[in-house]
Amino acid sequence: MGRHVEIPGLTLGAEDFEAARRNVAPHVYHTPLLTSRSLSEASGFDVRLKAEIFQRGGSYKVRGPLNVIAHLSEEERARGIICSSAGNHAQGVAIAAKLYGIEATVLMAENATRSKIAATEGYGAKVILHGSIWDEANEKALELVESHGYTYVHPFDDPRLIAGQGTLGLEVLDDWPDAEVVVIPIGGGGLISGNAMSLKSRKPDIRVFGVESSGAPAMKRSVESGELVILERVDTIIDGLRVKRVGANTASVVSRFVEEVVTLPDEQIFEALLWLMTRAKLVVEGAAAAPVGALLHRLVDAQPGSKVVCVLSGGNLDVEQLRGLRWN
Numbered sequence: 097m098g099r100h101v102e103i104p105g106l107t108l109g110a111e112d113f114e115a116a117r118r119n120v121a122p123h124v125y126h127t128p129l130l131t132s133r134s135l136s137e138a139s140g141f142d143v144r145l146k147a148e149i150f151q152r153g154g155s156y157k158v159r160g161p162l163n164v165i166a167h168l169s170e171e172e173r174a175r176g177i178i179c180s181s182a183g184n185h186a187q188g189v190a191i192a193a194k195l196y197g198i199e200a201t202v203l204m205a206e207n208a209t210r211s212k213i214a215a216t217e218g219y220g221a222k223v224i225l226h227g228s229i230w231d232e233a234n235e236k237a238l239e240l241v242e243s244h245g246y247t248y249v250h251p252f253d254d255p256r257l258i259a260g261q262g263t264l265g266l267e268v269l270d271d272w273p274d275a276e277v278v279v280i281p282i283g284g285g286g287l288i289s290g291n292a293m294s295l296k297s298r299k300p301d302i303r304v305f306g307v308e309s310s311g312a313p314a315m316k317r318s319v320e321s322g323e324l325v326i327l328e329r330v331d332t333i334i335d336g337l338r339v340k341r342v343g344a345n346t347a348s349v350v351s352r353f354v355e356e357v358v359t360l361p362d363e364q365i366f367e368a369l370l371w372l373m374t375r376a377k378l379v380v381e382g383a384a385a386a387p388v389g390a391l392l393h394r395l396v397d398a399q400p401g402s403k404v405v406c407v408l409s410g411g412n413l414d415v416e417q418l419r420g421l422r423w424n
Contacts, residue, residue: 106345110297116259119166120159129271134375138346139391141404155410157188163260165196168237173198178246180234182335183212183249184410190219202239209414229341252284253343262290269298277404279353282315283336285377292353303355307386309337310359336383360394367388369410
C-alpha cells in the first residue's frame, strides 16, 4: 500500500541528449562494453556489459550533475550546491562541483556506506548524515535549501540531470549499433528514464527493461497504477535501490518508454553480484548486479540470441554488507 500522486509528462529528444553530451563528455570516461561469454551462455542472449564501474567516482552518477551545473547561473553556483544521496550521487555531485570550483554539501542517510562517505569527502564535499533512508536525508536537504539558500541538485528527477544520465545510452549505440535490448537498474529512475529516451531517440525499436528490488518496487507500482506511488516502507539493503518514491518525471518517462519493469529479491541480486565477481571477475555494487540477475532468472522477455546490454551502473561495493548475509 502507499499514497498516490498524479504523474506529469516529460519528453526529451535527440537534441537534448546531444547538448548534454557536449557538457558531459569532456569530463567523463567513455566506458567500455565488455563481452561475457559466460553470461551469454547462461542467459541465451548475446550479452555485453556497459561498465560504468570504471567511470569517474565509480558510477554513472557524475554524468547528470555535470549537465545540471553547466546550466546554472553564476549566482546559483555562488550559493553553493546541495544534494541528498545514498552515495553515488553524492560522489557525482562532489566531482562535478570540484571541476567547476563550486562548494558542495551532501546529505546522506546515517547507514550510508562508509566508503562512499569517505570518497565524497575526499572529493571536497561537506557530508551531513541524517535519517535512515534517502527520503529522510532529502527532507533535511530541502530544509537547508530554505534556511541557507543552497542550489539544490535533485538525484533523479531534474530534466537536466536526466539528460546527462542519458549520455550513457549514446555511448552504447556508438559502440554497438546492433544492440536490441538494454536492461537498466531502477532506484529513483533517473538512469533508466534518461537512457530509455536517449536510446529510442537514436533507435526507436530498441527495447528497454528496468529492474527493481522486490522490496522497493515503487516504479513498478507507479507504472502499473498510472499514478506516482509512495511506498509506506521499503525492505531492501541495497542502497542504490532503496527509495520509497521514484520521480514524477521519471515515472512518466518509464511508463511511456520502457517495455517492462521487473523485480528481484535481494537474495537473487546478491547472487548475481557474486556471479559477476566469480565468473566475470568484475566487482559491482548491488544495484549494478540487478540487470544481470534479471537475465540469470529469465525475467527479460526477449528472443533467444537477442543482442542485450546490461548496464553495470556502479562499482562502489560495500564489502561489509556481504559479511554474514544469510537467506532461508
